[in-house]
Amino acid sequence: MIKMSLKEAHELAVSCLSKNGCDAVNAQAIAGRMIQAEGDMCHSHGLFRLPWYAKGVKSGRANGAANPSVEQLAPGVIRVDGDMGYAPLGQEVGHQPLVDCARENGIAALAFVNMFHIAAMWPEVEKLANDGLCALAVTASYPYVAPAGGTKPIYGTNPIGFAWPRPDGPPLVFDQASSSMARGEIQIAARDGHAVPETAGIGPDGETTTDPNVVLAGAQLGFGGYKGASLAMMVELLAGPLIGQFLSIEAKADDDGRGGAPLGGELVIALDPAKFGDAQGFLAHGEKLFEAILAQDGTRLPGARRFANRKKTPQEGIEIPESLHRDILDLM
Ligand code: NDP
Secondary structure, eight states: OEEEOHHHHHHHHHHHHHHTTOOHHHHHHHHHHHHHHHHTTOGGGTGGGHHHHHHHHHTTSSOTTOOOEEEEEETTEEEEEEEEEEHHHHHHHHHHHHHHHHHHHSEEEEEEEEEEOOOOSHHHHHHHHHTTOEEEEEEOOSOOBOOTTOOSOOBOOOOEEEEEOOSSSSOEEEEEOSBSSOHHHHHHHHHHTOOOOGGGEEOTTSOBOSOHHHHHHSEEOBTTTHHHHHHHHHHHHHHTGGGTOOOHHHHHHHHTTOOOOOEEEEEEEEEOGGGTTOTTTHHHHHHHHHHHHHTSTTOOOTTHHHHHHHHHHHHHOEEEOHHHHHHHHHTO
């Protein structure tokens, strides 16, 4: 493993992205998101993705000089066009308009469109909850997950992120794939030679397997069987047809075998609790739920792992596999 500080990791990402065709503002935004993920030890959205991103820009498929634009479609609906760049810059640009719109209307939706690889949902929803809002975010990707009872992939691993503000400290945040496992985690298991749980997926023959390579060649499964599959279906509809963006099957056809990041959209919904009738009480009321959960041995709140890691990594730094470090240097 190669150890580095968060600052060194950030500089490495900026440098690699810049040398492959990103302008400074896009390189900073993308690197910022990657290192935020590394800092929380969410490796599947960290430097692991850097070679893929750099190759996408170098090939000309992703716009390294994207200039995202904001448009108000209705009093409570905003659209941010990512200008065919990677998602982080558009997400930065869209944040404040969404906050303002939610505060004005009580509820607001933001449709992110024409962006490559909308990664983890927690950065979006956590930032909104830090501004006192409740938030929900969804995105689709490529077809990796079979429909309930089927064997061929149709849905993305379609994550759902949710955040709720808290009076002290970071918000309550969960962010989970609707598949049994995130794709990146299966890829990392394949890279590192680890088995995956039997619930992760099936091979091309439709049989369950613990071999990550066989799952990658076959189909992943929704978490909890048909229930996870229905959530994946909902995400496809909200992040695709609702906002005029690709379904996962269409994103794959658009990529046309290039192996690049998926092009598509993200729907983020923000709610201002001050406008829902219990502006004074909702925070304390929510805390009552968290206290009841944490009173039980063996529980923790979602997000707690990331927040604990976030305190450690600025001092301890991060580690990435030597092979990944070499791949990154080879691109520079
Ligand atoms: P996990 O299964 O690791 O975690 C899902 C959520 O559950 C997290 O909020 C986690 O909090 C929480 N959690 C985990 N264990 C517990 C526990 N014991 N008690 C309470 N809460 C718990 O995540 P996934 O593998 O499903 O997804 C990983 C990431 O990948 C997500 O950020 C997701 O957005 C992203 N993703 C992106 C996709 C895309 O197409 N862009 C597709 C699929 C996933 P904590 O973080 O604190 O552990």
